[in-house]
Amino acid sequence: MTAPASGPVIVGVDGGTSSADALALGGWAATTLGVPLVVAAVHAAPSAIGSGRVDAEWISDRRVAAERALDEARAQHTAPAEYRVIASSSAAHGLHDLAEQLGAALIVVGSAATAANARTFAGSTAERLLAGSVCPVAVAPAGMPTPPGTLGRIGVAYVDTPDGRAALETAARLAIRTATPLRLVTVVARGDAARPFLLGTDAERAFLDTARESYEEALRRAAASVPDVTAEWEVRSGDVVESLAELDDVDVLFCGSRGYGPARRVLLGGVSARLLRRARRPVVVVPRAA
Known part of the structure; x- marks a missing residue:
């Protein structure tokens, strides 16, 4: 049997309705595995071919939105956790790079906004994460009716x-x-x-x-x-x-x-x-x- 991972559980949040599901699942996993919990919100990084002022204003707006998503996560999850805002070309890319950097045990995301209640539905971020992630990836069902554990x-x-x-x-x-x-x-x-x-x-x-x-x-x-x-x-x-x-x-x-x-x-x-x-x-x- 392979050695257990000692890195953190990473939960990706975006301020949407699925963030609470991802936090519940990720918090349980981190506590159960005895590893740290890292909650991350990803915003767009400056584009190499972007147009100066418009690009900077849009990036600033996206960063504010990411920080707001983390504030909401802090209010929902009161247990100890590290919170990070990450700039990247996409949410999946940012979470993937963070997982590699920290040697993550697990990445957790919620279902897409279009998911039926109590069903998983991997959105674009989850699907991109699952195309080459170095660690297990978990998708929480929408409105998870029965808490994990x-x-x-x-x-x-x-x-x-x-x-x-x-x-x-x-x-x-x-x-x-x-x-x-x-x-x-x-x-x-x-x-x-x-x-x-x-x-x-x-x-x-x-x-x-x-x-x-x-x-x-x-x-x-x-x-x-x-x-x-x-x-x-x-x-x-x-x-x-x-x-x-x-x-x-x-x-x-x-x-x-x-x-x-x-x-x-x-x-x-x-x-x-x-x-x-x-x-x-x-x-x-x-x-x-x-």
């Missing part, structure tokens, strides 16, 4: 790949800190999604039974690989994204990014990207291990 279970969307194992290792560290069980979930796609071309009904059933047995064995091995944690596991049938998105009895759901791309970088695949647009609980996307 109250359900007593850490979820893992598990597949037996480097991505899945990285997600499990990261989730296990949090489970140890919270003294709560892990819940590993693998979803076997519906027959019409999993059936090879021109395969008959009987052969399809045998194919799915074999797939289920393979997944069950992988889950047993995965559960046994985290001896300091109680690990439950379950194989579900149905649409992969929908089944995972409807999980509502876990404090947070960990998933991998995808099985290729640069090591130790988040790089979204099809399932993780779609899951971030509809999950009921906070989702943490973990970089693939080296």
